[in-house]
Amino acid sequence: MTEPPFRIDTGGSAVPCGPDQKMLDAFLRGGVWIPNSCNQGTCGTCKVRISSGTVETSPAPDTVLSTAEQDRGYVLACQSIPTSDVTIDSVGIDSGTPHHVLRDIAGTVGAICQVADDTLAVTILLDEPLEFTAGQYVELSIPGTDTTRPYSMANPPSQDDKLEFHIRRQPGGCATDGWIFDGLAVGDPVSMTGPWGDFCYTADDPELGLVLLAGGTGLAPLKSIAAAALELDPHREIHVYHGVRFESDLYDVDYWHDLAADHPGVRYTPCLSRGGWTGRTGYVGDALVADLPSCKNFSAYLCGPPAMVEAGVKALKRRRISPRRIHRESYTPTNQLTAV
Ligand code: FES
Structure with a gap:
């Protein structure tokens, strides 16, 4: 029996996948693009078909991944951890959108401004520039937990040394009530992963x-x-x-x-x-x-x-x-x- 890191292969490109690492995370970090959106198992965008190998995967609602699809070998890449070397069909891999390698990102809170009722604009100054496409998001790590929350960038990608987020308070929310609206201060360190998501501005026909x-x-x-x-x-x-x-x-x-x-x-x-x-x-x-x-x-x-x-x-x-x-x-x- 082989041990991690396992090799996960799209039939053309292969990346290593470490212990407890989800397939989507491994592909995006390895520079292999898989369509993705929520990274939570709720949208179905990252559906892939396993053609060989085994994975551990969380149950998905039928509206996201039907029983018939599961019977045909489909899984959600964002919810599946390989337990052997794995090959997936290349079906669904999109080469048309701009892609950036997923990575861990560190920064410091540069500004916090209340802009509306229960809404803050938070600016994070990045330790290193981040390439992303307008429309994408990062997942902020909530300190002291294993939990992350997605927030879309409000600044354009040309400003790659900082990220601006618009954050509305969710009553009882662990990210907002438990952290951001409860003592987050300028100078605090922040860690996150990104960029994530397929909601991307594509510079299409300028006449439109x-x-x-x-x-x-x-x-x-x-x-x-x-x-x-x-x-x-x-x-x-x-x-x-x-x-x-x-x-x-x-x-x-x-x-x-x-x-x-x-x-x-x-x-x-x-x-x-x-x-x-x-x-x-x-x-x-x-x-x-x-x-x-x-x-x-x-x-x-x-x-x-x-x-x-x-x-x-x-x-x-x-x-x-x-x-x-x-x-x-x-x-x-x-x-x-x-x-x-
Ligand atoms: S189910 Fe939404 S990205 Fe995986």
């Missing part, structure tokens, strides 16, 4: 406009995407819709107004779903339908709670966007991410 639909702190990756797109083309047409419940939940308002003032193609529309004010009310998808007669010549990125993302996708389809140009990432209150 961008629609960015955000709910709550789903604004973070879209801020990174807008900045990255404007670095490539300062005249890019970008429509940003930020949905929150109350005015006190809005943040980065001045940032977006300044961006729109400097870039004639940028339109920023905050929308409140509850509570009165003089600005737009209702849901971001409805605002988009009211404003844009057609989205045929747009790419769209959506990030926020699942219901907001689903409604936004429906609104975009009503406006005739090509489905292949819709990129979405949902998050639940426990910050599990699901990109499609």
Whole structure:
């Protein structure tokens, strides 16, 4: 019987996998890209078929990995630890998106700023630069635990010596109530892994406009995407819709107004779903339908709670966007991410 590290092979590229190391982690650290999103076993993006070898794997909900798929040898790479050398089918391996090697990252808290009710903008100064693509996330390690939480970068990849996160307090949450909102201070060390995720800005046809639909702190990756797109083309047409419940939940308002003032193609529309004010009310998808007669010549990125993302996708389809140009990432209150 062989001992770890085991060799895991895609049928073309092979990487070592240490004891207790998940296959997805081993592939990404080894520079072999497997599509991935939540890293929590909840989205199914990292599904692979084992063609030889054995793994230990956690039970997956039928909605993520059906019994029929399991019978055919499919597992979730983010939840599976090899117990022998393993070969997986190369099916599902995506070579079209920009990929960066996963690694451990260390840094120090550089700034903490309360930007809205129960919402902080936290800047981490990195010990070493990190390559990532706009839209991706890192997993912050919660000190004193084995637990991590995903947070998307809000700064563009060109600023590779720091990371900006938008963090909303989750009552009772171990990352927020137990750490970030309970004494995290400038100068504290922070460790994390990354970059993770398939919710990536791809510099597609520059003639296409961008629609960015955000709910709550789903604004973070879209801020990174807008900045990255404007670095490539300062005249890019970008429509940003930020949905929150109350005015006190809005943040980065001045940032977006300044961006729109400097870039004639940028339109920023905050929308409140509850509570009165003089600005737009209702849901971001409805605002988009009211404003844009057609989205045929747009790419769209959506990030926020699942219901907001689903409604936004429906609104975009009503406006005739090509489905292949819709990129979405949902998050639940426990910050599990699901990109499609
Ligand atoms: S289930 Fe593995 S990345 Fe989501």
